[in-house]
Amino acid sequence: MIRLLLLVFSLWFSLSAHAHKASDSFIYVYADKIRLDIALEDMQRLQRFDLNGDSLLTWGELLAGESQFRALLRETVRLSHRYGDCPILFRLDGLSEHSDGSYAAWSLDAACLHETDELTLSYSLLFDIDPLHRALVAVNVGEGKTLLSSDLVQRDEQVQLSVLSPASPQLVLGNVTAWTTALKFTKEGAIHLALGYDHLMFLLALLLPVTRQRGKTPLRTVFAEVVGIVTMFTLAHSLTLVSASLGWFSLPSRPVEIGIALSISLAALLVLLNVSVVFQRRLAMTVGLLHGFGFAGVLAGMLSASPMKLVALGSFNLGIELAQLAVVVAVLPLLYYLAARPFYQRQLLPLMAIGLVASGVFMAWQRF
């Protein structure tokens, strides 16, 4: 038993440093066609091509299994545009030699490739049996991100390189401009903030303390203070959102989600302690770092499909900031008005704070 297990433990040290090439497919995208190279070893993992069982796969056997494999490709490799799926014709073109051996070269023809619309390429071949499999994609694009035809490969073209994986199986192709990306992701950021009740609750917990200043400070000053706090929050979560989205640094989602829930309780608890604006800014900065990781989890899927990540990230942050300011504009005057009432200061404010503390703890318990 020990001997067997010790093999698993890699008796000698860094085994993977000696392993050979990982399982990859290669996708080359042009305006008139897509070429997909799949390792014959991987095809054999998906379908038994060796009909006579002699462990030698012949070209004839490959052709005999082509039709069945094509059906699998139709399910796992897709192109879509705004009108829905775009039919693809798969054809086994021949063989190609990559660094680790022979690949089957498939030709993919689709009418929508010639359109100037945004196209989305989806790939999930092998992902269910090998989560470490990847598709390495080279998209040949010209000026304005339009796809280049295979017979128009020039000396000064651009290639967009990407990697499709189980976590990000989609890629947007074609005419994607910075402006459309910015609009799309600004909207997504705003929507996420609006639907993200935990972030909204934290924002509310940040707003409540300033309403204690009713009578001492004019609304304009209070508003400026709140905008400052909210912007600190945005700057902080932007930092971690960008870090996590670009793969520089990340944290496991469960502790992050629990932390976000507890941050609501903490901020609400401080409402009862009547903390200073400076302290609140610091809190917003610190806790904002944590919230950024939460935003990143939501953004990952969308970002993976976008060829303009930096524009997308910036716009997503802008969308969150705009939505936050909208919430402030909508809620702060109401709270400021209510703050003049003794009922608010004595009962409603402590009640809301306690409610937020309890909600945060409850959410943390649920996420544990």
Add this chain to the structure above:
Amino acid sequence: MARVNTLRFTNNTRAILPLLMGFILGPGLSLVASALTGPAVTHPTRDEQTVFTITKQATPQNTLQNSLLATTPEQHIARAKQALLDFQRSANPRFLGNAQRELAGVLAADYSADFYLYRASLRQSLHQFSAASADLAVLGKLQPNNFHAHMMRFTIAFVSGDEAGAELACQTLAKVNDDLYAASCRQLLRAAHAEELGEIEAAYRTLKTAMAKAGPLADRQALSWASGSLADIAERAGRDDAAQLWQLVLSMNPDDVYARARLAALKLAANDDAAVLILTKAYLAVDSLAVLNAIAARRQGGGEQIISLLRERFNEALWRGEVLHKRAYAQFLLDIESKPAAALMWAKNNWQEQREWPDTQLLARAKRAVAQAENSQ
């Protein structure tokens, strides 16, 4: 997250031009300019033409189907273990994918000691050392005397340069079973931390004595492990018998690609190119051995084919964004591509993860090469 990188090309050759901006922008954004068209497509003329030979490394379809139908946690874990063993035997990363699939099929409520053990092994193989250590910590709580967990803990800590962690794992290992494994880890640590040659020599003698006491009838795996440790210490001491010791490890297990690479590296350092070519010839799918083969072949006036293959292989790894073989790549850049600055960058990057003796040597060589290049300018 899919990475999309855009670069301008100045030619349309098939050569891949790696631009390693990853060190500035982080590993997630390594920029790579790539071939535009892929390799040429050929059309076999005869149906009988063999296009692929199915070996044990290729997973049969029926195994896969059974695997996807596996329902109990025990079945998943057993298959994960088999996949890890297959990876150990073949060095084919596809088996790691199989192992990951099987382990993903186990529900959290069913996580057992074996589950954590095999997941840690998988993560270690994928260089996810922190995650592997976390699994081993859980395993340590479930089974405080689990010998394998402590062995793996020691290995990870030692390789990654975590002196305190390695010491602790070694001490715990000795408490569980004070045998050749414990003696090996003690003397490896002693040699690794030694400031004087005499101390390394003392570690060598102590371990050799322990092996002699255990005798030739000792557990073969334990002897193999101890011999490898002794060979490592001998290299650190600059002893002439290091190569013989690696040869001994290899004779006990000819499939041990680690020992083969260490032996081939020693032969290369001794300018015994013929021996390097013999040792590596059948292992060109293994990056570290292929790089040594390429260096030896070039010294003999050839090697164009393997160099071209390696260039393509490394560039594909850069495109994928997962260069696990950093030491091999740094050596390739240093000794084949003659790019000392890039080699030093990768050697340093490798040093962040792995701090074995060959990593130390390579880093020092790359630093010297950069200094020489600067002086000559």
